[in-house]
Amino acid sequence: MTAETVDTATAADVRPGSVRVHVRAALRRAAPALALFAAIRFAGVVCTALWAWHTGRHPRSLLGATWDSNWYLGVARYGYGSPAPRHMWPPDALADLAFFPLYPGLIRGLSAVVPIGALNAGLLLAWTAAAVAAWGIFAVGAHLYGRRAGTFLVVLWALLPHAVIQSLSYTEPLLTALAAWALYALLTDRPLWAGALALAAGLARPNGLAVAAAVMAAAAARTWVRRRRQSVPVPRRDRPLWFYWAAAVIAPAGWLGYVLWVGARTGAGPRGYFRVQEVWGSRFDFGRDTLRSVRRLFLHDGPLVHPMAAAVVAVSILLLALLMLDRPPLPLLAYTVVLVVLALGGTGYFPSKPRFLLPAFPLLVPAAVVLARARPRTVVLTAGSLAVLSLGYGVYLLAMAPLPL
Structure with a gap:
């Protein structure tokens, strides 16, 4: 499928005095998609809050202090190696080093600047990251396939079966936000921005x-294209290869730096x-455990989370095949393939696979493009x-499953 370039602005078009104008214009273009995303996630939070109150629990604790959220809060409050989360599994002094900083x-x-407490700060950051991620997802989809497809890409991401994670104090929304804008930076010839976001x-x-794999793929692809066109003058608007x-x-550097520090x-x-990672029972075994x-x-037999996780994995593999047939830009494909391989190739808790796949929003591109061309009745029935x-x-x-996310 031929990509339709809607936003043709490049870094060369953005003068220092016009950055604010470009941001406002981009927000106006994304406003319908962001409004739909906010409405969907608000409905999800309301449903969760009603069930929490029904069972005598506080919605804020359910959203902000569940499973892995407690580990992040422990690191935020006390640093690595503290005894704070020792009541949680696994009871190992090194366990919290699995959580990136x-x-x-x-x-x-x-929480140091604004006196709202670590729990509230975590929720505020996670919700902000989810909104920024939705904006970035729209920017990528609209740039490649048009504003309507970009809007449906956001809606589908907000309506994933496990999209409740977008409302929790988890790191998947933050990663998705950084990844989406890094991919958009690569698509619009801003490699240094992409490198910083990948870091x-x-x-x-x-x-x-x-995300780093996407940046490296972009650099390799740009080098290959330049070498094939050595006799053709490089357009003035193209970035020099050394930028890439x-x-x-x-x-x-960010990933490698933390791994070396640990x-x-x-x-x-x-x-x-x-x-x-082995303390958590996690290692890469090329998918044998999956x-x-x-x-x-x-x-x-098992809890509902197991068959649902299997269904998400199966649909993700199908969507990856469809995405590859669509021949998207190489950075987009490299990012998605690496995410899927890491999610499905590792050992550990199987019902967490959908959560690991949450940042792989390009998998939804084929469905978003189909919905963008569908009749209104089909769209309403599908979205409903x-x-x-x-x-x-x-x-x-969040409230009934006997196993963690």
Whole structure:
């Protein structure tokens, strides 16, 4: 499918005095998509709050202090290696080193400046990151396929079965925001911005390395194209190659820096971080554990989270195949493939696979393009069905599921 370039502005078009004008114009273009996203997530929060009150729990604690959120709050309040979360599994002094530092660092910084407490700061940051992610997703979709497709891309992301995570104090919204805008920067010839965002993504989550892969793929692709066109003058608006290779060097620095720091902290050298992951039962086995989990699902009964996770994994693989047939820009494809490989190729808790796939929003591009061309009745029926599933399953995941997200 031929990509339709809607936003043709490049870095050369943005003069220092017009940055604010461009931001306002971009917000106006994205306003319908952001309004729909806010309405969907608000409905999700309301459903969760009603169930929390029904069961005698406080909605803020349910949204901001659930499972991994407690680990991030512990790091934000006390730093790494503190005894704060020792009542949680696994009871190991190194366990909190598995959680990358950007989000707890932001929580600590915000709660120090604004006296709202770490829990409220975590929720505020997560919700802001989710909104910025939705804006970035729209920017990517609209740039490649038009504003209507960009809007549906945001709506589909907001209506994923496990989209309740976008309302929690988790790091997936933060990673998605950094990834979406890094991809948009690459698509609009802003490689240094993309490299800086990839660096930050590498400090947010382990799979933030996928953003660095996108930047490296862009640098390799630009070099290959330039070498094939050596006899053709380079357009004045094109960035020099060294911009892309500088971005490729910067991009993995956040991830690599934290991994090396954990190695020094544990005294285990470069293997230190991976030993911490083994404390959580996590390692890369090329998908064998995922296949075993799916096989067990057919042989034994289990909670709803298991078949739902299997369904999400199956649909994700199908959508990845459709995306590859669509021949998207190489950075977009590299980012998505690396995310899917990391999510499905690792061991650990199988029902968390959908959460690990949440930042892989380009998987939704084929469906968004189809919906952009569909009749209004089809759109309403599809969106309505997805909303019922997403809101209902979100309440189940957060308030009723016997297992963590």
